[in-house]
Amino acid sequence: MMAKAWVLASRPNGMPTAENFRLEELPNRELADGEVRVTNRWLSVDPYMRGRMNDVKSYAPPFQLDQPMQGGAVGEVVESRSDQFKPGDMVQHMEGWRDEAVMKAEAVRPLPQLDVPPQAFLGQLGMPGMTAYVGLTRIAEVKEGDTVFVSAAAGAVGSTVVQIAKAMGCHVIGSAGGPDKCAWVQSLGADAVIDYKGDVPVVKALGEVARNGIDVYFDNVGGEHLDAALAHCRQGARFAICGMIDVYNTAEPTKLRYLPRIIATRARIQGFLVSDHVDCAAEFYRDMGGWLSDGKLKAQETVVDGLGRMPEAFLGLFQGGNTGKMLVRV
Amino acid sequence: MMAKAWVLASRPNGMPTAENFRLEELPNRELADGEVRVTNRWLSVDPYMRGRMNDVKSYAPPFQLDQPMQGGAVGEVVESRSDQFKPGDMVQHMEGWRDEAVMKAEAVRPLPQLDVPPQAFLGQLGMPGMTAYVGLTRIAEVKEGDTVFVSAAAGAVGSTVVQIAKAMGCHVIGSAGGPDKCAWVQSLGADAVIDYKGDVPVVKALGEVARNGIDVYFDNVGGEHLDAALAHCRQGARFAICGMIDVYNTAEPTKLRYLPRIIATRARIQGFLVSDHVDCAAEFYRDMGGWLSDGKLKAQETVVDGLGRMPEAFLGLFQGGNTGKMLVRV
Numbered sequence: 022m023m024a025k026a027w028v029l030a031s032r033p034n035g036m037p038t039a040e041n042f043r044l045e046e047l048p049n050r051e052l053a054d055g056e057v058r059v060t061n062r063w064l065s066v067d068p069y070m071r072g073r074m075n076d077v078k079s080y081a082p083p084f085q086l087d088q089p090m091q092g093g094a095v096g097e098v099v100e101s102r103s104d105q106f107k108p109g110d111m112v113q114h115m116e117g118w119r120d121e122a123v124m125k126a127e128a129v130r131p132l133p134q135l136d137v138p139p140q141a142f143l144g145q146l147g148m149p150g151m152t153a154y155v156g157l158t159r160i161a162e163v164k165e166g167d168t169v170f171v172s173a174a175a176g177a178v179g180s181t182v183v184q185i186a187k188a189m190g191c192h193v194i195g196s197a198g199g200p201d202k203c204a205w206v207q208s209l210g211a212d213a214v215i216d217y218k219g220d221v222p223v224v225k226a227l228g229e230v231a232r233n234g235i236d237v238y239f240d241n242v243g244g245e246h247l248d249a250a251l252a253h254c255r256q257g258a259r260f261a262i263c264g265m266i267d268v269y270n271t272a273e274p275t276k277l278r279y280l281p282r283i284i285a286t287r288a289r290i291q292g293f294l295v296s297d298h299v300d301c302a303a304e305f306y307r308d309m310g311g312w313l314s315d316g317k318l319k320a321q322e323t324v325v326d327g328l329g330r331m332p333e334a335f336l337g338l339f340q341g342g343n344t345g346k347m348l349v350r351v
Numbered sequence: 352m353m354a355k356a357w358v359l360a361s362r363p364n365g366m367p368t369a370e371n372f373r374l375e376e377l378p379n380r381e382l383a384d385g386e387v388r389v390t391n392r393w394l395s396v397d398p399y400m401r402g403r404m405n406d407v408k409s410y411a412p413p414f415q416l417d418q419p420m421q422g423g424a425v426g427e428v429v430e431s432r433s434d435q436f437k438p439g440d441m442v443q444h445m446e447g448w449r450d451e452a453v454m455k456a457e458a459v460r461p462l463p464q465l466d467v468p469p470q471a472f473l474g475q476l477g478m479p480g481m482t483a484y485v486g487l488t489r490i491a492e493v494k495e496g497d498t499v500f501v502s503a504a505a506g507a508v509g510s511t512v513v514q515i516a517k518a519m520g521c522h523v524i525g526s527a528g529g530p531d532k533c534a535w536v537q538s539l540g541a542d543a544v545i546d547y548k549g550d551v552p553v554v555k556a557l558g559e560v561a562r563n564g565i566d567v568y569f570d571n572v573g574g575e576h577l578d579a580a581l582a583h584c585r586q587g588a589r590f591a592i593c594g595m596i597d598v599y600n601t602a603e604p605t606k607l608r609y610l611p612r613i614i615a616t617r618a619r620i621q622g623f624l625v626s627d628h629v630d631c632a633a634e635f636y637r638d639m640g641g642w643l644s645d646g647k648l649k650a651q652e653t654v655v656d657g658l659g660r661m662p663e664a665f666l667g668l669f670q671g672g673n674t675g676k677m678l679v680r681v
Contacts, residue, residue, distance in 0.1 A: 072615075079615045080614075080615045243610065243611065248604075262613050262614055263614070264614065265610070265611045265614065268610070268611055269611075272608075274578075274606040274607055274608040274610075275606070275607045275608075275610045276604040276605070276606055276607075277604055277605045277607060278602075278604040278605075280573065280595070280598070280604075280605045281573065281595045281598055281599070282622075283592050283620070283621075283622035284410075284592055284593070284594065284595065284622040284623070284624065285402075285409045285410045285622070285624070286622060287621070287622050287623055287624060287627065288621070288622055289619060289620070289621045289622075290613070290619070290620040290621070291613075291617070291618070291619045291620070292612075292613035292614040292615070292616060292617050292618050292619075293614070293617055294614065294615070294617060297617065
């Protein structure tokens with residue numbers, strides 16, 4: 022059976038649809054010296070991939086039309102012409118959106134030695150988890166006693182933000198959509214949860230649970246959540262801007278009613294990319310390993326089975342389809 | 352003749368009008384021990400005063416209804432019961448909006464020893480100048496070779512930003528309203544000037560003169576200038592948010608089309624108040640004194656004569672009525 026990969030068939034205009042993707046057979050090819058063949062077991066879908074579907078230069082190059090897309094993947098080495106890997110090794114790499122990948126060994130990393138299932142390295146112990154860690158510790162410079170507000174708190178990044186912030190001694194307010202997700206976020210330890218799909222506008226709901234304001238806002242969504250955070254931020258507040266999923270698929274501008282508060286509060290709003298912070302990986306695995314051992318981290322996954330359903334899993338990210346990390350099991 | 356002071360007669364709703372102010376006689380009173388009487392020569396009007404006319408707790412307490420307002424002032428001591436000051440001393444203080452002030456000596460400061468006219472200490476060598484200095488050096492952490500964009504570049508703060516940034520070896524782009532102001536900003540040394548009242552939207556005009564983007568944005572106005580800066584900011588850009596005069600008198604939200612660029616560029620947007628940075632006064636006077644001696648600083652003033660016209664001067668700030676520092680000469 023030939024290996025298959027999802028290619029970008031056309032660039033989405035606004036919200037992507039299934040028609041933007043096409044599953045293609047990959048040509049069989051022999052390994053060259055120094056290469057490995059990996060059978061992918063788990064594939065990651067992440068909101069940032071939406072940006073790579075546009076034909077604009079950004080931090081990551083755009084996906085090429087009619088070419089296999091990239092993304093996080095965990096798999097098993099099945100053939101190796103590198104002395105770094107042998108068949109049976111579990112590895113992670115960026116040649117996702119396909120069931121088999123042939124790569125130079127340098128593009129492949131062994132899984133860290135932590136007692137978690139392999140797919141955790143696509144979620145809480147992978148890029149999304151490290152995004153949460155970097156955003157809180159390096160960008161927002163969170164400290165014990167801070168009140169931390171995080172949007173998309175039931176997502177892969179947000180749910181880890183909730184747990185790291187709690188482990189660090191913060192008061193945590195999460196926002197999520199719908200009672201089930203809110204209950205899950207509460208079960209992670211959040212002190213208060215806002216249902217942004219409820220009747221109460223986010224700005225009002227946040228004011229009710231953050232009577233003394235917030236010190237840190239971890240933004241995954243932008244839009245009205247960002248405005249609510251501005252409305253309720255305290256003096257010296259720090260905003261770590263990780264994502265703006267609310268605006269990835271729209272041409273509408275963000276409307277901020279409370280932006281002038283940035284002056285009186287001396288608030289700092291900073292965008293960041295986890296890829297700038299690979300130097301903190303050791304620190305990240307050390308701290309996360311400790312919190313895991315202490316039972317302070319819970320992971321949840323929303324698993325979609327089969328490479329054929331990968332676009333569906335990706336589109337689900339924009340429809341609130343996942344609780345915790347959205348994964349495709351090959 | 353009795354001393355007079357402007358009191359806040361009513362709180363403005365949106366753009367202030369002359370009816371919000373009332374000139375009242377001040378009761379005569381004898382000096383107590385440790386007090387001085389100052390005849391004010393120059394009074395400052397500044398955009399931040401608009402915020403104090405609202406009844407909301409902010410960094411400065413709101414002006415009280417039917418009470419004299421406060422603001423920067425330069426005057427001459429005419430009577431003293433303090434050994435710190437003697438009649439004839441020129442001083443600065445915050446009991447503006449009036450022609451005579453009676454204060455404790457601690458509330459009064461002598462004018463720094465710099466060879467400039469006394470009213471300069473309400474402008475380039477006073478709070479507006481220090482705001483420019485702090486915003487550039489401490490908040491935006493400007494460095495030689497940066498491309499700096501500044502809005503309201505013909506204002507008291509903005510015109511000083513232009514000159515400090517040029518003195519520090521930056522490429523400077525200013526925005527101002529109308530050909531006269533633009534010509535003046537150019538004469539201060541700006542490498543390019545945008546006329547925001549022209550036919551070209553700011554975002555397009557900025558793109559034309561900042562082909563490689565901007566490193567620093569010094570924001571005095573908010574709104575479309577801020578959005579334009581987001582559209583054209585480079586990786587690692589720093590925004591010092593000093594003021595948002597565009598939105599002080601409106602309930603309309605700020606619409607930002609380019610906000611998501613904060614992530615890819617890792618830009619940092621930080622609000623600040625000069626009052627947090629009084630510790631840099633010595634450094635400020637040292638650097639400004641040097642630049643003055645080197646002929647790198649020019650000041651311009653828009654002078655309105657007579658205490659009776661002070662509300663008119665204040666309202667002029669929101670109508671583009673000033674080039675350089677807006678002052679009232681008593």
